[in-house]
Amino acid sequence: MEWTFIDSWIIVTGILSAMSCALLGNYLVLRRMSMMGDAISHAVLPGLAIAFLISGSRDSLPMLVGAVGVGVLTAVLIQAIGKLSGLDQGASMGVIFTTLFALGLILIRQAADHVDLDPGCVLYGAIELTPLDVYTLFGWEIPRAAVTNGIMLLVNVLFVVFFFKELRITSFDPALATTMGFSAGLMHYVLMALVAATTIAAFESVGSILVIAMLIVPAATAHLLTDRLVAMLVISLVVAALAAVLGHVGAITIPAWIGFRDTSTAGMMAVAVGVLFLAAFLFAPRHGIIGRMVAQGLLTLRVNRDDILGMLYRVQELAGQRSLAVKTDDLRKALLTGGWVNLALADLLRTRKVRRTPEGVVLTESGLSSAANLIRSHRLWESYLCGQMGFCDAEAHYSAHQLEHVTDEAMQERLKSAANYPTLDPHRKAIP
Amino acid sequence: MPGSSIKRIVSHGLGWVAAAAWVWLQSDLAHAGGLSDTGLQWPGWQELLRVLTLSDYNTRVVIVGTALLGLAAGLSGTFLILRKRALLSDTLSHATLPGIALAFILMTVFFGDGKSLIGLIAGAAVFAVLGTGSVLLIERYSRLKDDAALGVVLSVYFGLGIAIMGIATRMETGNSAGLTSFIYGKTASMLLSDALLIAVTAFVAALLCLLFFKEFSLVCFDADFALTQGWPVARLDFFMMSLVVVVTVVGLQAVGLILVVALLIIPPSTARFWSRRLSVMLALSAGFGALSGMLGAAISALMANLPAGAVIVMTASSLFFFSLVFGTNGGLLQMVLDRWRLGKKVMHENLLRELYEWQEITAQQSGAAADAARIDGPRLEELLPRRSWSVHGLQKGLRQLIRKGWLRLSAEDRYFFTPDGFLQARAVVRKHRLWEAYLIAYADTAPGQVDWGADTIEHVIDERIIAELEAGLPDWTPKAVPESPHELIRIGV
Numbered sequence: 001m002e003w004t005f006i007d008s009w010i011i012v013t014g015i016l017s018a019m020s021c022a023l024l025g026n027y028l029v030l031r032r033m034s035m036m037g038d039a040i041s042h043a044v045l046p047g048l049a050i051a052f053l054i055s056g057s058r059d060s061l062p063m064l065v066g067a068v069g070v071g072v073l074t075a076v077l078i079q080a081i082g083k084l085s086g087l088d089q090g091a092s093m094g095v096i097f098t099t100l101f102a103l104g105l106i107l108i109r110q111a112a113d114h115v116d117l118d119p120g121c122v123l124y125g126a127i128e129l130t131p132l133d134v135y136t137l138f139g140w141e142i143p144r145a146a147v148t149n150g151i152m153l154l155v156n157v158l159f160v161v162f163f164f165k166e167l168r169i170t171s172f173d174p175a176l177a178t179t180m181g182f183s184a185g186l187m188h189y190v191l192m193a194l195v196a197a198t199t200i201a202a203f204e205s206v207g208s209i210l211v212i213a214m215l216i217v218p219a220a221t222a223h224l225l226t227d228r229l230v231a232m233l234v235i236s237l238v239v240a241a242l243a244a245v246l247g248h249v250g251a252i253t254i255p256a257w258i259g260f261r262d263t264s265t266a267g268m269m270a271v272a273v274g275v276l277f278l279a280a281f282l283f284a285p286r287h288g289i290i291g292r293m294v295a296q297g298l299l300t301l302r303v304n305r306d307d308i309l310g311m312l313y314r315v316q317e318l319a320g321q322r323s324l325a326v327k328t329d330d331l332r333k334a335l336l337t338g339g340w341v342n343l344a345l346a347d348l349l350r351t352r353k354v355r356r357t358p359e360g361v362v363l364t365e366s367g368l369s370s371a372a373n374l375i376r377s378h379r380l381w382e383s384y385l386c387g388q389m390g391f392c393d394a395e396a397h398y399s400a401h402q403l404e405h406v407t408d409e410a411m412q413e414r415l416k417s418a419a420n421y422p423t424l425d426p427h428r429k430a431i432p
Numbered sequence: 433m434p435g436s437s438i439k440r441i442v443s444h445g446l447g448w449v450a451a452a453a454w455v456w457l458q459s460d461l462a463h464a465g466g467l468s469d470t471g472l473q474w475p476g477w478q479e480l481l482r483v484l485t486l487s488d489y490n491t492r493v494v495i496v497g498t499a500l501l502g503l504a505a506g507l508s509g510t511f512l513i514l515r516k517r518a519l520l521s522d523t524l525s526h527a528t529l530p531g532i533a534l535a536f537i538l539m540t541v542f543f544g545d546g547k548s549l550i551g552l553i554a555g556a557a558v559f560a561v562l563g564t565g566s567v568l569l570i571e572r573y574s575r576l577k578d579d580a581a582l583g584v585v586l587s588v589y590f591g592l593g594i595a596i597m598g599i600a601t602r603m604e605t606g607n608s609a610g611l612t613s614f615i616y617g618k619t620a621s622m623l624l625s626d627a628l629l630i631a632v633t634a635f636v637a638a639l640l641c642l643l644f645f646k647e648f649s650l651v652c653f654d655a656d657f658a659l660t661q662g663w664p665v666a667r668l669d670f671f672m673m674s675l676v677v678v679v680t681v682v683g684l685q686a687v688g689l690i691l692v693v694a695l696l697i698i699p700p701s702t703a704r705f706w707s708r709r710l711s712v713m714l715a716l717s718a719g720f721g722a723l724s725g726m727l728g729a730a731i732s733a734l735m736a737n738l739p740a741g742a743v744i745v746m747t748a749s750s751l752f753f754f755s756l757v758f759g760t761n762g763g764l765l766q767m768v769l770d771r772w773r774l775g776k777k778v779m780h781e782n783l784l785r786e787l788y789e790w791q792e793i794t795a796q797q798s799g800a801a802a803d804a805a806r807i808d809g810p811r812l813e814e815l816l817p818r819r820s821w822s823v824h825g826l827q828k829g830l831r832q833l834i835r836k837g838w839l840r841l842s843a844e845d846r847y848f849f850t851p852d853g854f855l856q857a858r859a860v861v862r863k864h865r866l867w868e869a870y871l872i873a874y875a876d877t878a879p880g881q882v883d884w885g886a887d888t889i890e891h892v893i894d895e896r897i898i899a900e901l902e903a904g905l906p907d908w909t910p911k912a913v914p915e916s917p918h919e920l921i922r923i924g925v
Contacts, residue, residue, distance in 0.1 A: 029576075034583035035519050042690070084764060085756055087701055090518035094697035095752055101690050102745035109739045209526075209594065213587030220580045255599050263598030270591020277584055287575050 007248065013146045014244035014269055017202035020153035021214035022240035023160055024195055026233055029219040030171045031188075035090070036075070037215035039097035040192065041199040041208040043074040045104025048200070064200055071196020072189055074100060152201040159194060160233065163187070168229055206266045213270040214240055217277050224280040224287045243273035303405050304344035306374050307335055309353065310404075312363045313371035317429070325359035372432040377407040379425035379432075380415040386426040387419050396426070491733045497627035498725030498744060501683050504634035505695035506703075506721025507641050508675045510714050513700040514652040515672070519579075520567065521696040523586040525680050525689050527563025529593025531555035533600050540603060549625070549685070556681045563589050564673060626686050633682045637675055641714060648672060649710045691741040695721055698748040705759025724748035778891050779821075779829045784838070784857040785864060785890075786818055787847060789920050809846035818921060862913045864890040866901045872917060873905060879917040 028034050044067040051066020074096055081092040160167065166187055169177040174184035195215070202211045222235035247269025252262045285291045311334060315326055332341045345361065348354045353367030363371055381400035386392040391399070407415075416422075425431055512521055535555025539548055563585050570581035641648070650658040651668045659665045676696065683692040703716035728744030757764050790810050816826060830847060833839040838853030849857060867886040871877040877885065893901075902908055 029580050032577050032579050034579040035522070038519075038522065038583060038586065081756070085701075085705070086762055087513075087704070088516045088518070090516060091513050091697055091701050094518040094522065094693060095701055095749060098690055098694035098697065098745055099749040099752075102694065102742035102749075105739055105742040106746070109737060109742070209587060209590045212583065213591055216580060216583035216587060220576055220584050223576060223580070224574055251595070251598075255602075258599075260599050260602050263596075263602070264594045267591045267594030267596075267598055270587055271595050274584070274588030274591065277588065281570065281574055289573050 007252070009143050009146065010265060011245055011248050013143055013149060014206065014248060014265070015241045016146060016149035016153050017206050017211075018214040018218070018240035018244045018269065018273075019237050020149060020156050020198050021202060021211055022218035022236045023153070023156045023233065024191065024198060025215035025217075025219035026222065026229075026236050027167055027171055027191055028195070028215060029223055030229075033089075034216045034220070035093060036078075036192065037195060037199075038212045039078065039093045040071045040074050040196050041203075041211050041215075042097045043100035043104075044070050044196055044199055044203075046070060046100055046107055047104075047196070049104060049107035064197055067200035068193045068196045070100070071199070072193050074196075075189060075192035148201045152198050156194060156198060159190075163190075167191075206269065210266040210270050213273055214243075217270075217273040218243065221273070221277045221280045224277075224284040227286075239273065239276050243276055244269055246275075247272040300340055301344055301347065304335065304337065304340045305348055305353075306405050308341065308344055308348060309363070309367060309371035310374050310378065311335070312354065312361070313368070313375050316363065325357050325362050327360040331361070374404055376432050377412060377415075378404040379429060380412055380419060380422070381407070382425045382427070383419040383422040383431070384415050387422070392426055488733075491730075493624055493627045494622045494733065494740065495726055495729045497622045497630050497686060498729040498740070499722040500627070500630045500634040500725070501679075501686060502695055502699065502721030502723070502725030502744075502748075503718045504630065504637040504679045504721075505683060505692065506699040506717035506719070507634075507637045507714055508672075508679045509696035509721070510700040510703065510710075510717045511648060511652060511672045512676055512696055513704070514710075515669070517673075518697045518701075519582050520564070520673070521676060521680060522693045523567060523582045523589075524560045524563055524677060525684060525692050526586045526593075527566075527589035528556035528560050528681060528684060529590055530596050531557070531559030531562075531593075533593055533596035534559075536600050537596065537603065540600075549629070552685065553681050556684060557677060559589065560677045560681055561674075564677070622686055629682055630686060633678060637679060638718075640675060644668070644671070645711070652710065687744070688741045691745055694745040694748060695724070698745070698752050699724065702748070702752045702755045705755035705761055705763050707761055720748065720751050724751060774891070776832070779825065780833060781860045781891055782819060782821075783826075783829050783833060784853070784860045786815060787839070787849065788854075788857040788861045789916070790815075791849075792916075793920050809842065809848040811845050811847075815847070858913050860890065863893050863898065865914055865916060866898065866905070866908070867893065868917050869905050869908065869914070870901050883918055 025034075025037065028037055047066040047068075047070030048063055049066075050070070051062045054062070054066075077096045078089065078092050081087060081096060082089050085092070087095075166177070166182050169180065169182055170184040170187040177184045177187075198215075199208065199211050202214070206214070218236040218239040219232070221239045222232040225235055226232050248265050250272055251265040251268035254268070255263045280288060282288050282290045286295075308331060311331060312326055328341075328345065331345070335341055345354070348367065349356065349361075352364055353370055354361045355364050356362075378400050381403050382396055385396040385399060423431055509521070512518055532552050532555050535551050536547070538555075539545065539551045566585045566589075567578075567581045570576055570584065571578055574581075576584070647658075647663065647668050650661075650663060651665055651672065655665050655669075658668075680692050680696065683695065687695075699721040700713070700717040702720045703713045706716050707713050724744055724747040728747040729740050731747070732738045732740035732743040755763065758766075760766060787810065794808065812823075812826065812830070816823060821829075830839065830841075833853065834841060836853075838850055838856055839847050840850055842848060864886045867889055868879075868882040871882040871885050872879055908914075
């Protein structure tokens with residue numbers, strides 16, 4: 001495999017079109033209209049045809065106008081059908097885009113005998129060929145597709161920057177936007193028009209299916225990684241660019257492992273962005289599956305650590321003597337967990353809260369103060385629950401047992417004052 | 433544009449258009465000059481007859497095949513629409529592509545021939561299920577909503593499919609040509625084996641709909657209730673969706689991706705305009721599906737250059753738009769008619785009440801007891817300022833009431849009730865005052881405020897509600913029309 005200037009230009013074109021799609025995609029995902037991207041990118045097909053019918057030329061501008069017109073028309077029709085017929089949005093979308101796509105196929109097929117026409121190009125795109133068709137600009141040879149997509153990206157960035165506030169309000173709270181005097185409907189249609197224009201600009205380089213992938217997947221990935229809009233926009237752009245690079249590299253390297261030269265770059269870009277999505281789906285710190293599992297695990301570990309400290313403290317208290325050792329097996333039996341106790345003990349030994357002696361484990365000085373703090377929370381809660389809320393039976397102990405893990409200094413002070421500064425808990429045990 | 437050029441554009445322009453789109457996509461390849469002989473060729477009677485009587489073997493296979501596919505898709509699509517999952521079919525059918533490509537490669541490597549229909553369909557089915565599973569996983573375990581989950585799965589799986597397809601087409605052994613028919617379909621060249629497979633699928637789909645009719649309708653209309661009744665909702669749901677998967681996969685290679693989606697979505701959406709009963713909807717949806725398949729295939733067989741798949745979609749959506757306008761269940765025309773009828777009824781009832789109250793007021797003002805015979809009826813100009821009605825509307829309403837035999841016009845242009853009309857007016861006024869009394873008694877509304885509330889609601893109160901209102905108002909004299917609780921607008925003010 002040899003890297004040539006063609007590969008560089010393929011990647012640049014890919015990055016530009018992926019980023020211009022991804023930027024708008026954020027708003028589609030936030031408005032819960034992701035499939036609108038799919039619908040519009042299928043529906044613009046007759047738009048291209050009709051644009052030519054009217055203008056009689058094959059310049060980019062009439063095509064763009066036709067696509068934008070049909071794109072907005074699609075959005076209007078979907079809304080109108082939904083409102084008039086009571087069909088849900090999915091069904092009205094399905095009716096409209098399949099109809100328009102079929103219309104486009106019929107129009108295009110009329111010429112199939114005379115030109116080498118394959119609607120597949122619309123679906124797959126021919127990004128591999130884009131570097132061969134160039135503009136000469138300041139003595140540089142720049143692929144036409146890179147120029148088109150670059151302009152589109154610029155337009156989209158300007159749109160998002162200038163209408164940032166309007167887009168944000170209409171996306172998150174259309175009702176509020178309307179009361180504040182922004183037209184949510186207008187914003188919707190402008191957005192749809194831009195989606196259609198972006199789709200058309202990206203069509204020839206990456207194909208409609210990759211347009212849909214880049215509209216939805218980077219934004220969905222970013223949505224899993226952050227709760228902030230600006231961060232989401234930035235992350236989606238990074239994801240899109242990364243996917244474009246990885247996609248092309250993948251397209252020319254992965255098939256080589258099994259003895260083939262290369263495969264579709266557009267397809268591999270979609271796969272690459274899918275892999276990035278999967279990574280976020282699994283590992284996103286707050287919204288990923290594994291991220292959530294790790295957070296859950298850390299919590300369990302902390303609770304177990306606290307429970308061991310509490311148990312050691314209580315054993316010492318009962319026996320009335322300091323540094324009484326407890327066997328690890330006894331701890332495990334008392335806490336009814338095996339593996340977690342081992343992990344928690346290891347963590348406690350590491351942080352020198354307990355130390356090992358031949359008879360078992362013993363609290364250290366710092367362990368003792370942590371344990372006393374925990375028991376303080378526990379007994380304060382018991383006093384409060386019993387004294388202030390009349391909640392004195394065994395269940396009060398369980399409530400206190402749960403709450404003790406999440407009680408901080410400030411909460412302890414509040415509890416103390418609320419329970420009238422108790423020194424003994426309801427079981428007549430001293431509050432440390 | 434001038435009328436004469438329209439015909440030229442229809443016959444010549446379509447070719448230009450498509451060529452232009454293509455040329456633009458390819459950005460250079462401009463020999464559009466040779467396109468002028470492109471156009472629709474209208475079939476002769478001979479040909480029309482041949483297609484309609486199914487005498488041609490190929491046409492027969494295609495028409496029967498597409499009709500049966502339409503039937504199967506119409507049946508299973510109904511559940512898709514009722515479960516509000518229309519676009520799942522879109523995602524599902526795109527997600528089959530990697531399965532098809534992978535199955536092709538594996539079969540080519542191991543058996544030498546990658547085009548075994550059963551193998552390809554199995555591959556497609558596996559990935560359709562995987563895709564559906566991925567959608568459900570993303571919805572269940574992430575914060576993304578159904579739309580994003582559908583979009584992500586659709587595009588990524590399809591991208592994967594194209595990437596694998598890219599490898600398949602670069603294989604030296606095994607002829608990969610024709611694999612793309614799974615995307616665009618090859619309706620017009622359907623084989624007997626395809627049609628048979630579709631027939632079996634349609635039969636199974638119909639049988640399952642009959643056998644599980646009760647269970648499916650329960651899950652479609654009230655899944656929560658079904659769950660509380662102990663039905664295995666999740667399993668039934670999966671079963672319904674499997675039916676959709678099977679129809680999609682079988683339909684894919686016969687008619688292509690977008691057409692399958694269209695056949696699953698459009699006929700059931702059309703059927704909804706004619707009935708709300710599931711059994712009727714299923715039958716209609718199957719009928720519309722079959723009709724679109726049949727008509728579409730016939731039209732495309734009759735005219736050159738019309739791709740069958742696209743024509744079938746256009747036929748189905750023509751039926752949809754026809755039903756959108758003329759449907760008896762929420763169709764636009766019906767909605768307009770209903771609104772017009774209600775408007776007319778409101779006009780008539782307002783007029784009757786106005787005239788009745790006119791009699792009451794004149795009787796009051798003259799201090800005499802209401803004696804219909806001696807009281808002067810109002811003239812048109814006297815009636816006009818009493819409500820915000822137009823001269824034209826008022827004239828029309830009065831004319832209609834005279835035609836109904838409820839009013840008559842005296843020699844001095846005054847309007848009087850006929851005995852029939854008087855009874856009608858009494859009933860209307862009674863409804864109005866019943867509601868007023870109800871508002872005063874139960875809604876704590878001031879007597880001066882109740883007129884407006886009663887004014888809008890009186891037109892839609894039926895016998896049952898009248899009975900309930902009367903039961904709820906103890907000091908209401910049956911049959912009588914009580915006096916108005918508020919002051920009526922005086923005449924001549």
